[in-house]
Amino acid sequence: MEHQLVIVLDFGGQYNQLIARRVRECGVYCEVKPYTTPLAELKAMHPIGIIFTGGPNSVYLEDSPKVDGEIFTWGVPILGICYGCQLMAHTLGGEVTEAQDDAAREYGKTVTYYDTSCKLFRDLPERGISWMSHGDYMAKVPEGFALTAHSDNCPNVAIADEKRGFYGVQYHPEVNHTEHGTDMIRNFLYEVCHAAGDWTMEDYKRTAVAAIREKVGGGKVLLALSGGVDSSVAAALLAEAVGEQLTCVFVDHGLMRKNEGDEVEAAFSKWTMNFVRVDAEERFLGKLAGVTEPERKRKIIGEEFIRVFEEEAKKIGTVDFLAQGTIYPDVIESGTGDAAVIKSHHNVGGLPDYVDFKEIIEPLRLLFKDEVRQLGRELSLPEYLVMRQPFPGPGLAIRVIGDLTKEKLDLLREADAIFREEIALAGEDKNLNQYFAVLTNTRSVGVMGDGRTYDYTLALRAVTTSDFMTADWARIPYDLLDRISTRIVNEVQGINRICYDITSKPPATIEWE
Ligand code: XMP
Secondary structure: OOOOEEEEEEOOOOOHHHHHHHHHHOOOEEEEEEOOOOHHHHHHOOOOEEEEOOOOOOOOOOOOOOOOHHHHOOOOOEEEEOHHHHHHHHHOOOEEEEOOOOOOOEEEEEEEEEOOOOHHHOOOOOEEEEEEEEOEEEEEOOOOOEEEEEEOOOOOOEEEEOOOOEEEEOEOOOOOOOOOHHHHHHHHHHHHOOOOOOOOHHHHHHHHHHHHHHHHOOOOEEEEEOOOHHHHHHHHHHHHHHHHHEEEEEEEOOOOOOOHHHHHHHHOOOOOOEEEEEEOHHHHHHHHOOOOOHHHHHHHHHHHHHHHHHHHHHHHOOEEEEEOOOOHHHHHHOOOOOOOOOOOOOOOOOOOOOOOEEEEEOOOOOOOHHHHHHHHHHOOOOHHHHOOOOOOOOHHHHOEOOOOOHHHHHHHHHHHHHHHHHHHHOOHHHHOOEEEEEEEEEEEEEEEOOEEEEEEEEEEEEEEOOOOOOEEEOOOOHHHHHHHHHHHHHHOOOEEEEEEOOOOEOOOOOOOO
16 A cells, blocks of 8 residues: 555553554554564665654663664654653663652653744644653753753653654653643654655545455455444455455344344445345354353354354355454554563454365454444445444343343343433433443342332443443433433333443453353
8 A cells, every 4th residue: 555654663562552543543554563673674664754652661771672773874753752762862872760769750640841843842832731651761861852841840851853853752642641642743743754644544445445356356255244343344345345256144143232133234235245144043042042151151152153154154165265354453462573462362363264265354454443433434334333332242142141032132132222222312322432231130029000020120331441441330310311211111021120330340340241
């Protein structure tokens, strides 16, 4: 692809993905590369600029991550963030030491004063909050560098050698706590690197379609469609590119939310491709009958899914490409280098051996989630698919506590649909990252009209989170909870009590099973 490129050189900091996302939000394409990438390889990528990320190390220690010093004579602009700033200072003849007192060791929101004649801060306020997180201190700034920002405690919060295009900041401009942080990154990209801003999803769609056509040629492509955002967008993109050469297998395990299966099928009706919907509800429910242990449920569903997919794949015969909806965070988290291994993701590296194919194709491999959604819009996928909240692979099976029956699943589907409808009507969906209903295995006594009831208790779960690793229970307005409760108990026969889950994660998890 012929976009301009910025390299985010990864030194193992926790916000590295965020830096890359910010760069792309500014309309500039970037890729995250481990700091160990040979300089020749970086040069061959022809970047217009490089951003050194933060990292957990101290630059003056012997085995801390370093760069080839030649990177500074290459002539490419560099922005160093936190560790990246200290590394630049250290390598170019400055001095970085452990902060001797608490004043020099800064953490958290810090009032910062900027020199707005520096390109990095051009047209921005002279004073603002920045987010600091460093225990080391630049005792001596390298020759040729000017001090361009300071705080009440620290004289050299930012440094710049504008002649060479080198900038360093001790704080994190990529996090939201830093006021105008994204504007500073934008200034680096546009004022220093002279970016053209040529990264748009419309453009990406065009080049990706062309690239897929070239790669696939006259070959056959197979994709397992789950109905989630990633596989749906991958399906739409591939359908746009190769039409009938694509077969999408949509395994409907009967564990989806109300109308979801039909919605997925309808969304793809406008493309010419082979769309196979396998109605496997009975098969899955049969296997799951009487199973109450959550991990066993997951395992059975995972295995059965593979079996059904495999049977369909066999009908198609040998395919040339197996497509997967892997996205960029999966790739980065799987470790682009030794500094970045957070977890290994099942989508990357491990190829399924149950389908006969020659090559894997991952058309979303370089996109962040919000870019995937944007691409989905470019491909005219409906908004309800593009904005779909995360949904676990095992589906409603892990939201019906205890053993599963079709009746229980139907009760849950109705109640969950009402919950989601009311949340959307109130406009609360924008404030929530995930929300759903859970059918507990508890029944309790109630009174309706003049009669006694002995029905199920339903739990409502709604959380806010940025990474789904930790989450806070959402403070939904009482009046809205009241409306939801009244509607569910009135409209769904078999549920007579509603609870709202007020535990955060940790100690609870988001799902109940
Ligand atoms: P927990 O319950 O672990 O969930 O706090 C965190 C996020 O992961 C989703 N989740 C799953 N997603 N397969 C998936 O694809 C699964 O087995 C699974 N279990 C949980 C959950 O919905 C939440 O977004």
